[in-house]
Amino acid sequence: MNNYETVFIVTPVLSDAQVQEVADKFQGVITENGGQIVNKESWGLRKLAYPIQKKTTGFYFLVEFTGEGSLVNTLETQYRRDERVIRFLTFKQDKYAVEYSEKRRAKLSNKQEE
Structure with missing residues (x-):
């Protein structure tokens, strides 16, 4: 089992419920194909660089x-098929990236507790 991180951008013309439906769809693709979700974050509406x-x-x-x-191939195929996704990026995390992600999650949870 490898560690992966994916970021995807959903078109802004959708309602909040539709946006959440898109996010749930791709989380479902991951779990249905034998993956386990470690962390998920919604960063909200942001301005694109271009x-x-x-x-x-x-x-x-x-x-x-x-x-x-093979899960990454399946996931990215689903991204390409869904017209609501305007960009995506998936990459494999090495041991340093996994360590950094764990520290970042711990730091975020500490901030939320305060």
Whole structure:
């Protein structure tokens, strides 16, 4: 099992319920194909660095998960098929990235407790 991190941007013309439906869909793709979600974050509506498909904002989502390499291919195929996703990036985490992610999650949870 490898550790992966994926970030995807959803088009801003959707309602909050539709945006959450898109996020749930891709989390379901991960779990249905033998992956386990380690962490998920919704970064909300943010400005894009440059216009994509004449849009200047998008809803950002981060999902950290573990799984086999074939899961990434399946996930990215689903991203390409869904017209609501305007950009995505998935990469394999090395041991240093996994360690950093754990520290970042611990730091965020400490801030939320305060």
